[in-house]
Each structure stands twice: as structure tokens, then as C-alpha cells.
Amino acid sequence: MELRHLNYFKAVAEELNYRKAAERLFISQPGLSRQIKQLEEELDVQLFERDKKHVTLTAAGSYLKSEVDFVLNHLETTKVQLKEIAAGREGELRIGFLGSASNQILPELLHRLTDAFPKITTSLEELSNQLQVEMIQKDELDLGFVRLASVPGELEKKAVLRDSFSLVVPKNHPVQVSDFHSLSQFSEESFILFSSDYSNFYYEQIMGICREAGFQPQVRHKSVHALTIFRLVENGLGVAIIPTSLKEGYDLKVRFMEIPDSSQFTELSVIWKPENRNPVLEKVLSLI
Structure with missing residues (x-):
């Protein structure tokens, strides 16, 4: 199995259309079909159900899609961290937030971060609660600031502001x-x-x-x-x-x-995934 197989699988799993996936990948449709067949033979499972009109994921394909999202996102994070380290910085922290966090909590955290770890950079994106949860699950974000009563079991949640x-x-x-x-x-x-x-x-x-x-x-x-x-x-x-x-x-x-x-009353909480392997996250959690 090669990395390209995973990228090809991801495109088909998201598009559920071989022609559209091939156009997105800039390869021929027969070539894409061959790559998916190679992957299925390598894994010894069927990943897609396919007829003349429809393409759907099998149960095995659905499971692989979630794992591929994690693997590819982690590889992308690793590439970013390597560039940060090579440039003399300690790494990057990706933060999602609701607009209400930007008035007080987020600026205070960034001030503390700058004082304690001046070589850490941040990438900030204003996102909805649900999108933050999904992106943290997939390792596309490291931290999120949300207003939620609960989060999925694999995530941690800590209230940082109680508000009237x-x-x-x-x-x-x-x-x-x-x-x-x-x-x-x-x-x-x-x-x-x-x-x-x-x-x-x-x-x-x-x-x-x-x-x-x-x-x-x-x-x-x-x-x-x-x-x-x-x-x-x-x-x-x-x-x-x-x-x-x-x-x-x-x-x-x-x-x-x-x-x-x-x-x-309403609570603003910070959420994260304990299994996240970004080395910067552990340092920042100590500030929170």
C-alpha cells in the first residue's frame, strides 16, 4: 500500500463518483479504478459497492474512510511541524473558536502563550460548535472554544468562562x-x-x-x-x-x-483530543 492509494480512496469516498474523483485527482477514470482495485486486493476487502448509477461505501470502506482522514491529517500536521522546527520555531497550534471567545478568553490565552512560549505560532479559525468537534476528532484542529453541554467520549472539555x-x-x-x-x-x-x-x-x-x-x-x-x-x-x-x-x-x-x-447561565469551554500528538498542545494545556 502506498500513500497515493489512500489519497485516491479518500477522493472516491468523498465524491462517491469515480468520474468526479478522477477529475479532482487529475488522473484518468480507468487509472483510478485500477488503483482502488489494487488497494482492495492489498487489504483483501471490498471498499465500494458499485453499479452503473451509484457508488456507495461498504461497512469496511466507511471504517477505512475515518482512519484515512486521521492518517492524512496527521501527516499534514507533521509536515507543518517539521517546517516550523526547521524555521527555528517550536511548532504551530491550530485553534477553532466561537466569536464570543475572541473578546476575552482567546486574547488572554494568546498573551500567555506568547510570554511562555514565544516560538509557538497559532492558526485561528472562527467555526461553529459542531465543525470544531468534527475537526478535532480528525486532528484538523488542536483546540476548540465551544458552547456545548457535552462532547463525544474521546474528547476532553473544560469550562473556562461562566457567563450571564x-x-x-x-x-x-x-x-x-x-x-x-x-x-x-x-x-x-x-x-x-x-x-x-x-x-x-x-x-x-x-x-x-x-x-x-x-x-x-x-x-x-x-x-x-x-x-x-x-x-x-x-x-x-x-x-x-x-x-x-x-x-x-x-x-x-x-x-x-x-x-x-x-x-x-452559559459556559464557554475549551475542548481537545487527548490522543492528539501535536507536541505543542501539551504545553498550551498547562496554560489553560
Whole structure:
């Protein structure tokens, strides 16, 4: 078995179409079929079910796909680390994060990292909760900052920030902080919320806060980006509920008011895979 066999298998497994996979790999379709046949003969298993119209993975093929993702991602990580070491740096840490982590937690971590390990570089990418989990499982990320109640068993999770919720209203809204006694005062307002794509758990928490106040919110707009939500509030399209820490770092014509007497809170957590072999990760975990 050679590395090219794994790359060819990965392309077919993702495309489930030999013609498209061959075009992606810049090889002929008959040539690709021969390579897959060689791999099946080498492993002594059938990896694909194939007829004139469809290509599907067998059970063995599905298992190999997850393993190939891990192997190829690990090889790519190794190549990056080798280049970092050759350039006199200690390595690279790949971090995924939700936008709310970039206001306080992430900058603080990067400051600590720079002070403790100045030769470590970072690659940062804002991603949804689910995508971070999937990429950490595949070793495409080393760390993730998420808002999730739980993660798959092979990952570790540690809460790094416990946060209350705040209401965001236009600056000219008649209800002032001193007048804000209950969320029920806004039961007739239109709401702009983080989409359930951001975090289904978080979305349900917001629904719970409104139920506690005795109403079902009229959700008019959804987004996965805080700035978009704030802009919509600024333009009078509704009010929003956000983690209180998100109010930092914006200069907009909105007002943030912490929701009084709510039993709900939200946690920002860091997640990682203990089996991740990036040598930089262990050093950074000590800072967290």
C-alpha cells in the first residue's frame, strides 16, 4: 500500500463518483479504478459497492474512510511541524473558536502563550460548535472554544468562562437599565437570536429564558455572527439575547442590559483530543 492509494480512496469516498474523483485527482477514470482495485486486493476487502448509477461505501470502506482522514491529517500536521522546527520555531497550534471567545478568553490565552512560549505560532479559525468537534476528532484542529453541554467520549472539555445573559436593545429604546425588571417587558418585541446552527443547546437556553419570563419570543431574524445581530438591533429590527461577555469590543448604537433574576447561565469551554500528538498542545494545556 502506498500513500497515493489512500489519497485516491479518500477522493472516491468523498465524491462517491469515480468520474468526479478522477477529475479532482487529475488522473484518468480507468487509472483510478485500477488503483482502488489494487488497494482492495492489498487489504483483501471490498471498499465500494458499485453499479452503473451509484457508488456507495461498504461497512469496511466507511471504517477505512475515518482512519484515512486521521492518517492524512496527521501527516499534514507533521509536515507543518517539521517546517516550523526547521524555521527555528517550536511548532504551530491550530485553534477553532466561537466569536464570543475572541473578546476575552482567546486574547488572554494568546498573551500567555506568547510570554511562555514565544516560538509557538497559532492558526485561528472562527467555526461553529459542531465543525470544531468534527475537526478535532480528525486532528484538523488542536483546540476548540465551544458552547456545548457535552462532547463525544474521546474528547476532553473544560469550562473556562461562566457567563450571564444580557438583552441588547437600540440605544434609543424607552426601557432603560433602571427600568428593566423582567424580560416579560419585551414579550411583544421582535427578537433576533443566534441561529441553532451556532449551538442548538444555546438556542434552547434562550427559549428557556423567555419561557421563565412567561412568553414565547417572536423570532424574526437569526444569525451565527454577533456583529450581524448587533447591527440588526442597531437598525431597530428587534432586540437580542446574548452572553454578557459579548458586549465588549463593539462601538455601536445599542445598549446592553443584564437580564435580572434569571437562573440560566452559559459556559464557554475549551475542548481537545487527548490522543492528539501535536507536541505543542501539551504545553498550551498547562496554560489553560
